[in-house]
Amino acid sequence: MELSRRTFLATAAGTSAAAGLSALGLGAGTAAAASGPGDVVGKVTVGYQGWFACPGDGAPINTWWHYSANGSQPPSPSNTTIVAWPDVRDFTRTYQTGYAPLGNGQPAKVFSSYDQQTVDTHFLWMQQNNIDTAALQRFNPVGGEGPTRDAMATKVRSAAESHGRKFYIMYDVSDWTNMQSEIKADWTNKMKAYTGSSAYARQNGKPVVCIWGFGFNDNQRPFSAAACLDVVNWFKGQGVYLIGGVPTWWRTGDRDSRPDFINVYRAFHMISPWMVGRIGNVSDADNFYNVATLPDLADCNAHGIDYQPCVLPGAVSLRQRAHGDFMWRQFYNHIRAGVKGVYISMFDEFNEGNQIAKTAESQAWLPTNSGMLALDEDGTACSSDYYLRLTGDGGRMLKGQIGLTATRPTRPVVAGAGGTAR
Structure with a gap:
């Protein structure tokens, strides 16, 4: 997502919430989603940026979009955003x-997201790894990026249909001055048409x-609670299943959350709290299991709301990944809590370094002057598709297949497979 999502907010200290939840009959593993399985409940969803472009690729934006x-x-050590x-x-x-x-x-x-073969390859990787659904990020489409973003929606639809994956539109309202009216017009005039695709995600029969x-609680999204609730209710009136990408502390209304938004949050069909920048190691993940996951899930259950927490691979550049142990611990914690669906942050976010897409596995696959880290930064060799x-x-553990x-259980390297390990 945009740079605004990278703001680090300190993890709240707190004692275990498990005892209090147990007293309410809402302890770990007892939760049930408000909805049955669909294309998001019971599934693994990935955030898909699709926002890299290069001069010569045919994209209307005609620039090194999100690279420089x-x-x-062209991107270089002194002119880069990845x-x-x-x-x-x-x-x-x-x-x-x-x-x-x-x-x-x-x-x-580097690749361009504007090339259909790039998008097809990304969705092939999703298919090969049983990733169910992609949330296509859509920022303010009214400005200069709009035509390129419009084209990306068409490319994603084609790739999802070809590879048996689902997709849906995920609006990011950052820096969108006239959001309240323009988001409704964009859905009505452009994006709603995509719900006719066989690949468009549905939950409870709704797109x-x-x-x-x-x-x-920042200046990039200064909208009032009343304006936001108007948008939420409008979309629900259009017959959609509406997910809210909400602050980490949505339930308590402090730290990264405005205090007067609880009625907005509880108007969504599903709540998906943001986590990038909030945790960075296994200990953080365990703390959040107690102070966020368990009480969040209990609150959602009490109000008939579905819950979709984030799972982060960790930032390569911050040495957070611990050759997969950080990410696996989050899967384990969410599933033992009773979570029924997860959101992977993100698929192709090379700007923050928290992508799961194929990544340089060693210094042999990095520019010699980049100063970047590869997946083996902690001394454990990892294939690029790890x-x-x-x-x-x-996802197999989420679905009870293991x-x-x-x-x-995942081996960092599959012997003899090189960068295309399966």
């Missing part, structure tokens, strides 16, 4: 950057839409 600080110049390097071996079309060659001597090239950003495979195994286990 100065988009008129902090992790993509593995581009599966793409048929790539674009030369200003970085030095990779450690193995190959040219330092799924997510709105991310209501109630955050976090796709780990997500697939987490038993609940705190021990990560």
Whole structure:
């Protein structure tokens, strides 16, 4: 997502909430989702940015979109917005950057999300790893990025249909001045048409839409509770199943949340609290199990709301991943709490470094002057597709296809498979 999502908010200290929840009959493992299985409940959803472009790829934006600080110049060590390097071996079309060659001597090239083959490859990876649903991020479409974002929706629909995956529109309201009227017009005039696709996600028989950003205590989303509730009720009136991408502390109404938004949050069909920047290691994940996951889930159950917490692979650049143990601990904690669906933050977020898409596995696959870290930064070799495979195994545990286990079953490297390990 946008830079505004990266603000670090300190994890709240707190003693275990398990005892209090047990007294209410809402202890770990006893929760039941308000809804039965659909395309989000009971499923693994990934956030899909689809926001990388390169001059020459045909995109209307015609710039190094989300690759360069100065988009008129190719990304380089002094002109970059990415902090992790993509593995581009599966793409048929790539674009030369200003970085030095990779450690193995190959040219330092990147992909464009605008190429249909890129999107098809991403959705093929989802299919291969049993990732069910993609939430296509849609920021303010009224400005200069709008035509490119419009085209990306068409490309995602095609890829989802071709690879048997589901997708839905996820509006991010950051920096959207006229959001209250324009989001309704955008849905009515453009995005609603995508619900006719066989691949468009449905829950409880309704097309799924997510709105991310209501109630955050910052200046990029200053909308009043009344304005936000109007939008929520309007979308519900359109017959959609509405997910709220809400602040971490939505339930308590403090820290990253505005205090007067509880009625907005509880108007959503599903709540999905944001977690990037809030936890960074296994200990943090265990703390949040007590201070957030268990009480959040109990509150949602009490109000008939579905709950979709985030699972983070961790930022490569911050050495958070612990060769998959950090991510697996979150899967384990959510599933033992009784969570019925998860949101992976994110699929292709190379700007924050918390992507699960194929990533440079060692210095051999990084530009020699990049200063970036590879997946083996902690000394454990990991294939470039490791976090796709780990997500697939987490999904199997979510769905009861393997038993609940705190021990990560995914091997960081599959012998002999190289960068395309299956």
